Amino acid sequence: MKPGGMAALVATVLVAGAVVHFVTRPEGNENTDRKARQVADRIGYPRGTDGNAYARSALEGNPDQKYFAVLEITDSPTDDPRKVRASLLFRVHDPGTSEAPPTFRLWEEDPVTACYRATFNYYGVTDGGPDRVRCPDGAKPVVPPPAQRTGVPENYLDAFRTILAALPATPAQDDVLAALRAGLPPVPVDEQTKLPWVEPRLDAFVRNGDVGVIAASGGQCLAGVRPAGGTAEAWYPPRVQTQPGEYGCSGQSALELYRVPPPK
Template sequence: MKTWGVGLIVLLVVALGVTAYVVSRPDGDSTTDEMAERIATRIGHPRGTDGNAYARAALEGTTDPKYFAVLEVTDSPTDDPQKVHASLLFRVHHPGTSESQQPWRLWEVDPVTACYRADFNHYGVAEGGPDRVACPAGARPITPPPAQRTGVPENYLAAFETILAALPPAPTPDEVLAALRAKLPPMPVDERTRLPWAEPRLDAFVKDGNVGVIAAGGGSCLNGVRLADGTVAAWYPPRVQTRPGEFGCAGQSALQLYKTPPPK
């Protein structure tokens, strides 16, 4: 076969491949791609606790599901910061110019509706950004449940003191945690969402008869100690001391912080 014939066949194969890709690729265009990228980047930080947290962030300020809607929420819990821990499938709509009433437009741009799947890890939207996918047939917009309020209730401080004072002389960490869970006040109800607050994270540490406990939530870290000599205290350390890289927020750090003066 002559060289020009082989070249023509190669060009035809390439052209057919490009055409097949364009025809088979899900609906969308550069405008909807940019819209999806902006949304995914915006909600990637701070890290969402789960898929519903990303969905709530994406829907913030959006009132018309015609232009933006979350269609699926997927959770994949993992402790690996590089791995995907939540995904969203969402739909965006660009109205084009055919839905505009501007009389001065020079050309028509058709409206476009496109769907995207965005994966999120600890660092934000996963590498590659949101992928354009086919919109599921019959998919309906999802409204995620409201978020539970997080924090440590005010009455926990006095409860810490009472519970710690009543502990036996040499409790185990499990016994300390059991006493806390049994005797701490019930979580208050958020007036806005009508949901109880999320349970704070509890931790206990025991060494040589000294007990350290914490309750952490919503950026707060309540500390408590019961020393071997019977001394009991509960307090909120400055956040500069409890953040990662400093003392942190744990039962063991509560004992360390009790003997450490706060920063000036």
């Protein structure tokens, strides 16, 4: 090889590599990167119940699909808090100086449309994401369905007392649950979304004639007890008592909380 040939070859390879990197790098700039990170960090925690929940959170405050749009929603249900549970592909548009008043233009910036994929586990957005990716050809915005309302309906309180009072003296746990399902009123329909509320989770526990029941949904916990030979009671325990790591919200915890003074 002639003198200088090796240096020329290395320079050519470096230039070619730079060209390939430039050509293959997905569209985007500092503004779109910053917007994508802000959205992903904001919606990462508290965790969403599913991909639609993350998408609804992402669209809050971003109503104009010209500037921000969700393109794909993927669910990956898992009980492992470290594994991906959902992912979003979304599009961010930076208008550059095209929409700025001429008097405020110090220099011209072209409009940029960029796409990002963000994955989420129990703790939030994963792997330092979101990652800039190529926008799919012909992709159209996806609007997630409205969320069903969660919570325990108010009329469950009196229904708990009535159902517990009507139980036989020594019911079986399965009989208590069956009585709850048969006697509780239907969940209401949300006037705004026209969707029924999410059915609350029910649980029952029987011990030496004492009966404890709960209905839980959306962070609310309704507890009911009927002590052996006693009067049926129902109440909403304070959140500090029913949260994970404390008594929790279960039929057994209802009996335990019945004998615990409420926090001051």
